[in-house]
Amino acid sequence: xxxxxxxxxxxxxxxxxxxxxxxxxxxxxxxxxxxxxxxxxxxxxxxxxxxxxxxxxxxxxxxxxxxxxxxxxxxxxxxxxxxxxxxxxxxxxxxxxxxxxxxxxxxxxxxxxxxxxxxxxxxxxxxxxxxxxxxxxxxxxxxxxxxxxxxxxxxxxxxxxxxxxxxxxxxxxxxxxxxxxxxxxxxxxxxxxxxxxxxxxxxxxxxxxxxxxxxxxxxxxxxxxxxxxxxxxxxxxxxxxxxxxxxxxxxxxxx
Numbered sequence: 001x002x003x004x005x006x007x008x009x010x011x012x013x014x015x016x017x018x019x020x021x022x023x024x025x026x027x028x029x030x031x032x033x034x035x036x037x038x039x040x041x042x043x044x045x046x047x048x049x050x051x052x053x054x055x056x057x058x059x060x061x062x063x064x065x066x067x068x069x070x071x072x073x074x075x076x077x078x079x080x081x082x083x084x085x086x087x088x089x090x091x092x093x094x095x096x097x098x099x100x101x102x103x104x105x106x107x108x109x110x111x112x113x114x115x116x117x118x119x120x121x122x123x124x125x126x127x128x129x130x131x132x133x134x135x136x137x138x139x140x141x142x143x144x145x146x147x148x149x150x151x152x153x154x155x156x157x158x159x160x161x162x163x164x165x166x167x168x169x170x171x172x173x174x175x176x177x178x179x180x181x182x183x184x185x186x187x188x189x190x191x192x193x194x195x196x197x198x199x200x201x202x203x204x205x206x207x208x209x210x211x212x213x214x215x216x217x218x219x220x221x222x223x224x225x226x227x228x229x230x231x232x233x234x235x236x237x238x239x240x241x242x243x244x245x246x247x248x249x250x251x252x253x254x255x
Contacts, residue, residue, distance in 0.1 A: 002018040002145060004016055018159070019091070019160060021138060023093055026087070027091045027093060028134075030090050030091070031085050035069070042066060074111075079104070079108045082102045083103045088159075093162065094159070095111070095152075095159050096157065096159075098156050098157070103155075106155070110155040111152065111155045112151075115137070137151075147159065185249055189230065189253060190254055192246075192250060197247055197251075200243050200247060201247060203243075204244065223235050223236075
């Protein structure tokens with residue numbers, strides 16, 4: 001299974017699995033079904049018979065109410081949601097730039113152009129090129145190490161599974177600290193997860209290793225949010241010591 005690593009601005013390495021061809025096809029099918037249901041509902045609301053009796057009305061209707069939503073669905077959804085359509089949401093996948101950043105209009109539009117959906121605006125036989133191009137794209141994805149279609153390669157994007165996989169094991173949590181005689185300070189730390197605590201641990205380690213405003217701001221936000229979740233009225237002034245105490249409390253209370 002192909003994977004990709006992104007390093008955040010805070011120097012935290014995060015690993016994602018690349019979406020498979022099957023997942024991408026499934027997302028595409030879901031989107032197509034949704035759009036088809038939309039067309040059916042609109043047709044039923046307007047009435048098939050009235051549309052066919054007046055060709056001018058039919059053509060105008062098809063252009064504005066039917067074709068444009070179908071054509072613009074993917075780029076608009078991916079831009080507004082940060083790389084997802086409804087189908088991608090259902091499959092838990094999204095489009096990102098190669099560096100892990102959110103896709104912008106440039107990437108979204110280039111991917112859209114290379115998918116050929118704009119050909120639906122035509123009333124000619126050009127629309128028959130769309131399924132042919134989709135099959136060719138699927139073939140390219142199957143050959144790509146990162147499961148990229150041509151549009152992804154040109155736009156510098158990759159489709160990944162939403163859930164990140166940070167490099168840690170349960171034993172890493174246990175290495176934080178454990179003391180049988182230790183008296184926990186924050187008893188409700190049990191609401192957190194192992195992944196939460198590893199993230200806190202990584203942030204502390206990177207703060208000790210790297211200096212800079214970005215990592216300082218991250219630590220401030222992290223300690224403030226942690227204090228809020230613990231029900232504290234204010235964040236302790238010694239933020240690193242506070243987070244280390246939270247880590248120790250978590251280990252003692254959950255192991």
